[in-house]
Amino acid sequence: MALRNILTLPDETLTKKSKEVISFDDKLWVLLDDMYDTLQKHEGVGIAAVQVGILRRVIVIDTGEDEDGVIELINPEIIQTEGTQREMEGCLSCPDMWGYVKRPEYIKVKYMNRYGKPQTKEAEELLAIVISHEIDHLNGVVFPDVADEMVDEKEAEAERERKPHRKKKRRVRE
Numbered sequence: 001m002a003l004r005n006i007l008t009l010p011d012e013t014l015t016k017k018s019k020e021v022i023s024f025d026d027k028l029w030v031l032l033d034d035m036y037d038t039l040q041k042h043e044g045v046g047i048a049a050v051q052v053g054i055l056r057r058v059i060v061i062d063t064g065e066d067e068d069g070v071i072e073l074i075n076p077e078i079i080q081t082e083g084t085q086r087e088m089e090g091c092l093s094c095p096d097m098w099g100y101v102k103r104p105e106y107i108k109v110k111y112m113n114r115y116g117k118p119q120t121k122e123a124e125e126l127l128a129i130v131i132s133h134e135i136d137h138l139n140g141v142v143f144p145d146v147a148d149e150m151v152d153e154k155e156a157e158a159e160r161e162r163k164p165h166r167k168k169k170r171r172v173r174e
C-alpha cells in the first residue's frame with residue numbers, strides 16, 4: 001500500500017489538462033493502485049491522477065455502493081448524456097468547500113481498462129456525477145469553477161442529512 005499526496009487549491013497543477021495514457025504498463029498499474037489506496041484513506045468517492053500530481057487521463061472511483069464496485073477509467077470520454085441533476089459536491093482537492101453543480105442525470109462513457117482494452121459504461125445518479133466531476137479534473141476544471149452556488153459547512157451537513165442514501169461515506173468528496 002502506498003499513499004500519494006493530494007494536491008489542493010490553489011495548486012496550479014489542478015488547472016492543467018491531462019494527457020492521454022499510451023502505455024498500459026506496470027507504472028500505470030502502480031499509479032492506479034496508489035490512487036485507490038489514497039482514495040480509501042481519505043474516504044473519497046473518486047480521484048483523478050492530476051490530484052496526485054500526475055497529468056495523465058486516469059480516474060479511480062469507489063462510490064461505496066456495492067453494485068458499482070471499484071471503477072478504473074483510462075482516457076474516458078462521455079459519448080452520450082441525458083437529463084440534468086443538481087446535487088451538492090465536494091472534492092479532496094478543495095478542503096472544506098461544498099457547492100451545487102448541475103450535471104447530466106445519465107451518461108454513457110467510453111474508456112479503456114488498465115490493460116488498454118476499450119470499454120463502455122452507463123451511469124446514473126451519483127455515479128454519473130462522480131464520473132463527470134473526475135473528467136472535469138482531467139480538463140483542469142475543479143467543481144467551484146462550475147458550481148452555481150457554494151454553501152458553508154453547516155448547510156452542507158444539513159444537506160447530507162436530507163440525502164441518507166449518500167451517507168455510506170461520511171462525506172461525498174470526489
Ligand code: CO
Nearest residue numbers: 091092093174
Ligand atoms: Co475532485
